Amino acid sequence: MTEILYLIPARGGSKRIPKKNIRKLNGKPLIAYTIEEALKCNSDGTVVVSTDSKEIAEVSRAYGAEVVIRPKELATDESSTEDAVLHALDVLEKDGYIPDIIVVLQATSPLRKAEHIYEAVVMYRENEPHAVNSVSEFIQPVELAMKISNGFAISLMGWENFSKRSQQYGRSYAPNGAIYVVGTEYFKKNKILRSKTKMMLYRMPRDASVDIDTEEDWETAERLMKDAEE
Numbered sequence: 001m002t003e004i005l006y007l008i009p010a011r012g013g014s015k016r017i018p019k020k021n022i023r024k025l026n027g028k029p030l031i032a033y034t035i036e037e038a039l040k041c042n043s044d045g046t047v048v049v050s051t052d053s054k055e056i057a058e059v060s061r062a063y064g065a066e067v068v069i070r071p072k073e074l075a076t077d078e079s080s081t082e083d084a085v086l087h088a089l090d091v092l093e094k095d096g097y098i099p100d101i102i103v104v105l106q107a108t109s110p111l112r113k114a115e116h117i118y119e120a121v122v123m124y125r126e127n128e129p130h131a132v133n134s135v136s137e138f139i140q141p142v143e144l145a146m147k148i149s150n151g152f153a154i155s156l157m158g159w160e161n162f163s164k165r166s167q168q169y170g171r172s173y174a175p176n177g178a179i180y181v182v183g184t185e186y187f188k189k190n191k192i193l194r195s196k197t198k199m200m201l202y203r204m205p206r207d208a209s210v211d212i213d214t215e216e217d218w219e220t221a222e223r224l225m226k227d228a229e230e
Contacts, residue, residue: 004045012053130195
């Protein structure tokens with residue numbers, strides 16, 4: 001049977017929202033939402049939280065996850081998610097646990113459900129890509145993207161796109177950070193959760209794709225949760 005590692009990276013440091021991962025969202029620690037949904041999928045795998053924080057570790061264990069303690073040097077603002085995954089794999093392999101598939105779930109995506117995780121894994125299993133990443137659709141066409149330089153607008157895709165009708169644009173997607181599925185061998189060789197040549201996109205609704213990074217994101221997630229309860 002295929003063995004799946006459901007890995008939740010959750011470091012203690014958070015400048016914009018202090019102690020974000022264990023702060024209560026709609027009455028429950030933020031990280032608990034991801035742990036609970038992952039546990040619904042773990043009949044063929046293991047749910048592990050990678051953290052440098054004792055507080056996060058305690059909360060994670062209380063909600064049913066196993067924990068890998070990450071060294072502080074791998075939990076800085078400059079540390080990547082890939083660093084956390086590589087460290088967790090190393091620790092788990094020393095204990096004799098070697099998964100076939102890695103599913104990385106960011107704790108900052110509390111509206112992502114077990115069905116989304118399951119469907120992304122099925123997409124990976126049935127099509128055998130290098131990776132599957134979750135995305136949500138852009139509200140506006142990517143062809144209309146602009147940035148500001150020295151106070152003035154610069155078109156990223158060309159000003160001629162602003163003369164087109166909306167029907168002429170195809171759909172475009174952006175990573176929502178909720179789900180990353182990758183084969184263990186591919187990841188260990190390339191040390192990335194994406195692929196330039198053979199990656200599939202698992203499309204999620206925008207209202208399930210909130211990635212909490214600011215207080216505004218927090219309020220949005222809380223409102224959507226309360227609306228769903230009514």
